[in-house]
Structures are given as structure tokens and as C-alpha cells.
Amino acid sequence: MCYQCEQSNSRGESPNLNLCRSKRSFLRLAVASAVSFGMLRAGMLSADESMPVQTPRASSPKPENVLTPDQALERLMQGNERYVSGKSKPLDFHDIQSTLAGGQNPYATILGCSDSRVSPEHCFDEAHGDLFVARGAGNYLTNDNIATIEYSVAVLNTPLVMVLGHESCGAVKAAVDAVDNHRDFPGHIQLMASAIAPSVRAVNDRSSSRVMNITRMNVIMTVERLRTKSPILDYYHDHKKIRIVGGIYHLNTGKVELVA
Numbered sequence: 491m492c493y494q495c496e497q498s499n500s501r502g503e504s505p506n507l508n509l510c511r512s513k514r515s516f517l518r519l520a521v522a523s524a525v526s527f528g529m530l531r532a533g534m535l536s537a538d539e540s541m542p543v544q545t546p547r548a549s550s551p552k553p554e555n556v557l558t559p560d561q562a563l564e565r566l567m568q569g570n571e572r573y574v575s576g577k578s579k580p581l582d583f584h585d586i587q588s589t590l591a592g593g594q595n596p597y598a599t600i601l602g603c604s605d606s607r608v609s610p611e612h613c614f615d616e617a618h619g620d621l622f623v624a625r626g627a628g629n630y631l632t633n634d635n636i637a638t639i640e641y642s643v644a645v646l647n648t649p650l651v652m653v654l655g656h657e658s659c660g661a662v663k664a665a666v667d668a669v670d671n672h673r674d675f676p677g678h679i680q681l682m683a684s685a686i687a688p689s690v691r692a693v694n695d696r697s698s699s700r701v702m703n704i705t706r707m708n709v710i711m712t713v714e715r716l717r718t719k720s721p722i723l724d725y726y727h728d729h730k731k732i733r734i735v736g737g738i739y740h741l742n743t744g745k746v747e748l749v750a
């Protein structure tokens with residue numbers, strides 16, 4: 491069952507059967523939709539196979555961003571090493587502004603927390619046009635950020651997706667409070683706590699490392715959901731067109747630790 495149908499069932503609604511028929515029919519629908527939005531052109535989606543495929547573009551705004559999934563991960567982690575060691579490159583927006591006005595080809599997509607202390611562009615020492623970023627408190631999966639990530643992969647040809655959690659995450663702590671103390675947060679905040687609650691329940695730990703272990707679990711479970719709940723991302727992952735990984739940002743050092 492797809493993520494959207496699972497969400498529908500959790501609300502007691504009927505699943506969208508059109509999305510559940512098969513991965514292939516879903517992808518055909520995705521391509522058809524993309525055509526209607528004018529996305530079917532060089533380097534975007536292929537109508538020939540009724541499947542979204544990544545193809546080389548005639549030209550890329552940033553040629554150095556055309557990478558394999560492994561190369562993309564290596565570059566991302568090297569950028570983090572520069573950041574940690576205080577050797578970040580100076581940014582000069584004026585060098586690339588006219589190039590990026592004509593298009594973008596980011597080499598990595600980040601699903602990260604909204605926390606003001608964890609800015610992906612800073613912690614990976616990258617510039618405008620390099621990272622496609624979706625952020626929300628707790629970096630958990632929603633239909634909206636699945637759409638963002640599918641767009642980055644199927645339309646922008648991004649070869650790498652990273653779910654990025656971090657040390658001392660307030661959203662994770664809220665989820666722990668909700669599970670442990672049956673805390674009911676006001677407004678929409680409860681949605682955030684409820685979304686992370688499965689990670690809290692999955693960690694059988696009462697040590698001082700519990701919140702950190704739950705943070706890791708939240709990243710690992712989100713990576714797994716991206717692989718299994720999005721037919722588009724599953725297709726690209728199965729065909730080794732993308733890698734989906736998980737990382738934890740450590741506040742004291744700036745180091746990103748790969749956990750998935």
C-alpha cells in the first residue's frame with residue numbers, strides 16, 4: 491500500500507485505488523502529469539518507456555554538479571569536512587547569479603529539520619544551486635515533502651537524497667514527551683509529535699543516550715519510508731539512479747555522521 495493510502499486509512503478514509511494498482515500505473519500517471527506541466531523535455535522525463543528516467547542534459551547550469559550517487563555523497567561529506575575544519579569556501583553569489591537565473595541542477599536533496607542551528611548549505615559548505623532542500627521540524631515524512639523530493643529526483647535529476655536529523659532536536663523531544671507523558675500539544679504541533687512517535691516506541695532505551703538514539707531511529711525510519719512509500723523514488727533507487735542516505739548533525743562539532 492502506498493504512503494498516501496496508508497495515510498487515508500489512518501484517518502478512516504477509503505484508499506485511493508488508482509494509486510495502489512501498481513507501481514507502473516502510478517509512474518505512468520506521474521509522467522502524464524509532468525507532461526501537462528510542461529516538464530517533458532530533455533533531461534526530465536521520458537515518455538518512451540512510460541517511466542521517469544534521468545537522462546543527460548544538453549547543458550547543465552552547473553556542470554560540476556552532474557555526478558553519480560556515490561560521487562554526490564562523497565562531495566557532500568567532503569564539504570562537511572571543510573565546514574568542520576573551518577575551511578569553508580568563500581561564497582560569491584555574483585559569480586553564478588546569471589548562470590542560475592537560467593536554471594538549476596542541484597546534486598543533492600536534503601530533507602532536514604527547520605532548526606535554526608542546522609543549515610544544510612552551511613554544514614555542507616555549498617552554494618546557491620547545489621542543494622535542493624525541504625525542511626520541517628523533526629525532518630519527518632509528509633506527502634508534501636515526498637512531492638518535493640520526487641520533483642528533485644524525477645525532474646531535476648538529483649542523484650542523492652539525504653535525511654538529516656540533528657542532536658538535541660526539539661521536535662524529537664516533543665515526541666518523547668507525548669509518548670511518555672501523554673502530552674497533547676495545541677494546534678497542529680501534535681501532528682509533529684505523532685509523526686515521530688513511532689520512532690520513540692521503536693527505541694527500547696532509558697539511558698542518557700535515549701533522545702539521541704530516537705533521533706537516529708527517526709532518520710533511519712524516514713529513509714526507509716522514502717524507499718518504500720514513494721513508487722517514484724523506489725523506481726530510481728531500484729535502478730541505482732539515486733542513493734537515499736541518512737545523517738545526524740552534531741551541534742558541538744558540526745560533523746555529520748552517516749547513520750543510514
Ligand SMILES: [Zn+2]
Pocket residue numbers: 603604605627628629656658659660661662
Ligand atoms: Zn530539530
